[in-house]
Amino acid sequence: MxxxxxxxxxxxxxxxxxxxxxxxxxxxxxxxxxxxxxxxxxxxxxxxxxxxxxxxxxxxxxxxxxxxxxxxxxxxxxxxxxxxxxxxxxxxxxxxxxxxxxxxxxxxxxxxxxxxxxxxxxxxxIQNYRYARDKQEVRRIVDEGRLGRLQHVIGRYACDYRKHCSWGKEWRHTMDYALLFEGSIHHMDMLRFLSAGDCETLTGFGWNPEWSSFKHLSSGMYLMKMNNGSHCFYEGNSTAAGIINCWHKEYYRLELEKGTVEIAGGKDITIHRMDKQVEQYEAPEIPWEGHNHLFDEFLNWIDGDKPADTRIQENIKSFAMILAAMDSGTDGAVRKIADYL
Ligand SMILES: NC(=O)c1ccc[n+]([C@@H]2O[C@H](COP(=O)([O-])OP(=O)(O)OC[C@H]3O[C@@H](n4cnc5c(N)ncnc54)[C@H](O)[C@@H]3O)[C@@H](O)[C@H]2O)c1
Missing domain, CATH: 3.40.50.720 (NAD(P)-binding Rossmann-like Domain)
Incomplete structure (x- = not known):
């Protein structure tokens, strides 16, 4: 090397x-x-x-x-x-x-x-959030059909950025669509990753509460139809004041044919099945987490190994979802992702 x-x-x-x-x-x-x-x-x-x-x-x-x-x-x-x-x-x-x-x-x-x-x-x-123990395990559960077929995925992100400049840099509080461009891009990409599908259509709303520290919208709810028959729902809130699911602790719930999987960051996987005790276990370790996975994968790609899963030609499908959310948020109309690609 x-x-x-x-x-x-x-x-x-x-x-x-x-x-x-x-x-x-x-x-x-x-x-x-x-x-x-x-x-x-x-x-x-x-x-x-x-x-x-x-x-x-x-x-x-x-x-x-x-x-x-x-x-x-x-x-x-x-x-x-x-x-x-x-x-x-x-x-x-x-x-x-x-x-x-x-x-x-x-x-x-x-x-x-x-x-x-x-x-x-x-x-x-860079889509570093995919490379976490719990997310990789959930994707394996879906791919291997351990709980049967997937019905839908719920994603929740909620950070308390009610104070100006609390989200790292001032530009995040003054830019247009900070929630979508700086936040939801991670979560839309995660919904694609966890559902193992690409988004076909998206609809939803975005808004800015009067007490928000953002010039533009800080919150939104969006509904997606994926190309593998599954559906996704996303709640994004940068003005959260109670239940927090901030970075690395976002909440995802997958409803499958034979049970429900919940994750909320870290390594813990929770599986609920009818008439069975709730199962909780630690997801297996992974060789590289977050950014380091992407750096390693990229260096190997340059050396002739397989292309990154988040190569630009693929990741534009996640980027198109935030553009569709931006447009749909103005009138609630359904947007086709193909129109953005
Ligand atoms: N993957 C993640 O978890 C994650 C987290 C935070 C930020 N980001 C992304 O990282 C990128 C940078 O965000 P940030 O918070 O570090 O921003 P930042 O404002 O801190 O800028 C990063 C650096 O770029 C420099 N810079 C600004 N304009 C430049 C220009 N035109 N040419 C060269 N340098 C310039 C700044 O001086 C600074 O040193 C964004 O795309 C952001 O979305 C990703």
Whole structure:
């Protein structure tokens, strides 16, 4: 396994988290040779940590892509910059691993998919929540038919972000559709993953309670028909004040032919069956959790292994669901996902 060089877009926030994961777990597989950030203080701080010289630090995407030839590029900047950075890197011959959501608009996302298809280079999108012990076990229960056929999945996300700036960065409280773009993208992707189906149609509503800390909607409820006969329902609430199912502790319930499965984060699986005691057990361990799974999978893909399950051509199906939710939320009309792809 050789060391892969990386041109990294973003140095603070989640990008700082990536760098931490790489130092702790991928020191012998990833070496950052160029770093791009609009914040010079962050550039200097990370340069010290990574041992980068001034000629390896950039505030401009164009200059970085012009000067640095790396084995791949990492993109962990805010969503509206993903398209220009990913496309520039692909055009320069670098495979890309990029944070969710794919982009800020469907046009940008389609342009990214087109460039990935034309260049034939790998583009993996981070959907870290799939790679948790409980989620992987639930998917196995569905795939192996342990409780028969799947009827429907309920997903609930509820965080108390009633204070301004409590959701990490101010931009999440001022942007349009923060719930959908920054939150629900994870949950819509999870509903696809747990149901083993792709969404065909979606309808629902979004709203912003008067006491919300968000400029735009903080809450919504959406109903989905999947292409394998199952159905999904999603409750998203960034203004929760009572029962919390925040990050890593979202609640999912699957109604199957011979029982009900519940998870709410961590490793515990609860199975209810009629006339039987409730069964609770710990899901088996998995080799890599969250982001680390995606980094490992992406490096193996570049080396010729199988493409990532969350490659951009697949993950645009999750992104299209939040676009459909955005549109349906305005009038409650049913939207076809195919119209967005
Ligand atoms: N997968 C997850 O669990 C998860 C969690 C949080 C955030 N994210 C995603 O990570 C991405 C970044 O979010 P964040 O909270 O870290 O944002 P952030 O505002 O902290 O920005 C991250 C870094 O990018 C830099 N930056 C901003 N604009 C830039 C530009 N045009 N070019 C280069 N650098 C730029 C910032 O200075 C900062 O260092 C988003 O897509 C977000 O949705 C994912």
């Amino acid at each position: 050789s060391v892969k060089t990386c041109l990294m877009f973003g140095g603070g926030g989640m990008a700082g988290g990536w760098i931490g994961h790489w130092i702790n777990h991928f020191r012998d597989r990833i070496k950052i040779i160029g770093l791009v950030d609009v914040n010079e203080e962050i550039l200097e701080k990370q340069a010290d940590l990574l041992g980068l010289g001034k000629d390896q630090l950039f505030t401009s995407t164009e200059e970085a892509v012009d000067k640095v030839r790396a084995d791949f590029a990492g993109v962990a900047t805010p969503p509206q910059f993903h398209a220009s950075q990913t496309i520039s890197a692909l055009e320069a011959g670098m495979p890309v691993i990029c944070e969710k959501p794919i982009a800020g608009t469907i046009e940008d996302a389609r342009a990214m998919v087109d460039t990935a298809n034309r260049t034939g280079l790998p583009v993996s999108i």
